[in-house]
Amino acid sequence: xxxxxxxxxxxxxxxxxxxxxxxxxxxxxxxxxxxxxxxxxxxxxxxxxxxxxxxxxxxxxxxxxxxxxxxxxxxxxxxxxxxxxxxxxxxxxxxxxxxxxxxxxxxxxxxxxxxxxxxxxxxxxxxxxxxxxxxxxxxxxxxxxxxxxxxxxxxxxxxxxxxxxxxxxxxxxxxxxxxxxxxxxxxxxxxxxxxxxxxxxxxxxxxxxxxxxxxxxxxxxxxxxxxxxxxxxxxxxxxxxxxxxxxxxxxxxxxxxxxxxxxxxxxxxxxxxxxxxxxxxxxxxxxxxxxxxxxxxxxxxxxxxxxxxxxxxxxxxxxxxxxxxxxxxxxxxxxxxxxxxxxxxx
Numbered sequence: 001x002x003x004x005x006x007x008x009x010x011x012x013x014x015x016x017x018x019x020x021x022x023x024x025x026x027x028x029x030x031x032x033x034x035x036x037x038x039x040x041x042x043x044x045x046x047x048x049x050x051x052x053x054x055x056x057x058x059x060x061x062x063x064x065x066x067x068x069x070x071x072x073x074x075x076x077x078x079x080x081x082x083x084x085x086x087x088x089x090x091x092x093x094x095x096x097x098x099x100x101x102x103x104x105x106x107x108x109x110x111x112x113x114x115x116x117x118x119x120x121x122x123x124x125x126x127x128x129x130x131x132x133x134x135x136x137x138x139x140x141x142x143x144x145x146x147x148x149x150x151x152x153x154x155x156x157x158x159x160x161x162x163x164x165x166x167x168x169x170x171x172x173x174x175x176x177x178x179x180x181x182x183x184x185x186x187x188x189x190x191x192x193x194x195x196x197x198x199x200x201x202x203x204x205x206x207x208x209x210x211x212x213x214x215x216x217x218x219x220x221x222x223x224x225x226x227x228x229x230x231x232x233x234x235x236x237x238x239x240x241x242x243x244x245x246x247x248x249x250x251x252x253x254x255x256x257x258x259x260x261x262x263x264x265x266x267x268x269x270x271x272x273x274x275x276x277x278x279x280x281x282x283x284x285x286x287x288x289x290x291x292x293x294x295x296x297x298x299x300x301x302x303x304x305x306x307x308x309x310x311x312x313x314x315x316x317x318x319x320x321x322x323x324x325x326x327x328x329x330x331x332x333x334x335x336x337x338x339x340x341x342x343x344x345x346x
Contacts (some may be wrong), residue, residue, distance in 0.1 A: 018046060022069045023062040029074060032057060038076050039100045061096070068092035075105050086112040091128060093152040098132035110137045117141065119148055123157030127168065146176050196314035198236070203311070204272050209244065211282040217241040257321075273308045274315075 016029035036043035046057055061069050068089035075081050075093075086093065086109065094109035096102075113125060114137050126141035128134075145152050151159055161169050207215050214237050231237050243264050252258040272289030275281050 006199060018057045018059060020064075020069065021058055021060045022066040023064065024066040026066045026069075028070060028073050030059075034077060035059075039102055041100045064096065065089065065090040072096045072105075075102070081105065081108055083112070087116070091115070091125070094128060094132055096245070098134075106132075106134070110134050113137060114140045117144060119144065119156065121152050122152060122157050123155060123161055126172070127161075127165075130168075132161060142172070142175055142179070144180050145172060149176065172252075192280070192310070193314065196310045197318065199270065199311045200315040200318060201233055201236045202240060202267060203274060203315070205231070205233055205240050206267060206271055207281075207283055209237065209241060210284065214238075214241060217244050243267075270308065270311065273304070275314060 014031070016031055018030045018032045020028040020030055022028065032046040032062060036046050042059070045059055048204060061072075071081065071085045071089050072093060081093070089127045090109050090113050094113065097106035097109055110129075117125060117140060122141050122144050126138060126145065129138040129141055159264075161172075205214075208231060209212065214231055215234075243260060247261050247264040248257050250261050252261065268283065268285050269289050271283050272278065272286045273293065275283070275286055276289070278290045281287070
């Protein structure tokens with residue numbers, strides 16, 4: 001019977017009392033005390049013969065190459081595994097680390113396999129990650145499959161999957177479909193949030209123009225100052241000033257035939273819906289719109305109420321970004337409640 005294959009066995013250890021039998025018929029000597037200390041599964045195995053008063057312990061590890069079992073045993077003694085071993089036996093070591101519950105080795109295998117992931121092997125690795133409960137590796141495989149699906153379909157791994165495991169193929173296709181739907185929802189949500197932020201900025205600019213004035217449009221009464229410079233949101237403010245000038249001079253406005261004037265009416269109405277100081281507000285028609293909205297029955301204008309709520313939320317989150325770090329803003333995003341918003345929507 002040969003000597004132990006592991007180079008990390010200390011000379012102070014007693015003679016081996018366990019033999020690990022591999023698929024090639026190789027016997028690897030080991031120590032039950034070492035195996036039991038690193039793996040709860042191996043501990044239950046080495047304890048079993050003693051209960052039956054048997055002095056010989058044989059642990060059979062088949063289904064993987066002999067050399068991968070030797071690398072596995074070396075790791076149990078030394079807690080070390082070379083990149084060369086991971087390159088040759090990484091997949092087998094991952095399976096062994098999962099079966100015998102060796103978290104440290106499993107972590108190393110998952111990290112290395114994830115770094116070496118290729119389109120040709122991704123289907124096989126995905127299946128292994130599913131069987132070995134390696135969620136990080138599973139997600140990484142799914143991302144690669146989703147981003148390179150046309151190439152993945154041409155691999156032998158995918159063709160084998162179609163013939164022998166259609167259930168797993170269906171699971172992958174469903175996950176890809178869910179991922180694409182999620183991306184579409186995210187893009188749509190970001191576009192909506194961008195629109196609400198633009199409307200929130202427009203509300204600030206409208207109030208700024210009507211109370212302080214900007215480059216070419218100012219509040220009614222005081223003479224416009226020729227030295228007045230652009231504000232910090234001049235791009236939005238300039239467009240709004242042009243719209244206000246058009247609104248003041250348009251001849252189609254009275255008959256409701258001008259789409260630009262309709263946009264101005266909507267902005268004035270939106271401001272009135274958000275404004276909580278209509279008595280002292282300098283924006284034209286704020287009080288009139290406020291009184292008109294009070295006459296609208298609850299439920300008659302739900303779409304408008306949703307728009308107002310979204311714009312108020314965007315304004316609140318914009319203010320939070322000035323005072324809170326990103327992580328804190330994420331925590332506040334789901335809990336922030338504005339009293340004015342609740343009163344309006346109630």
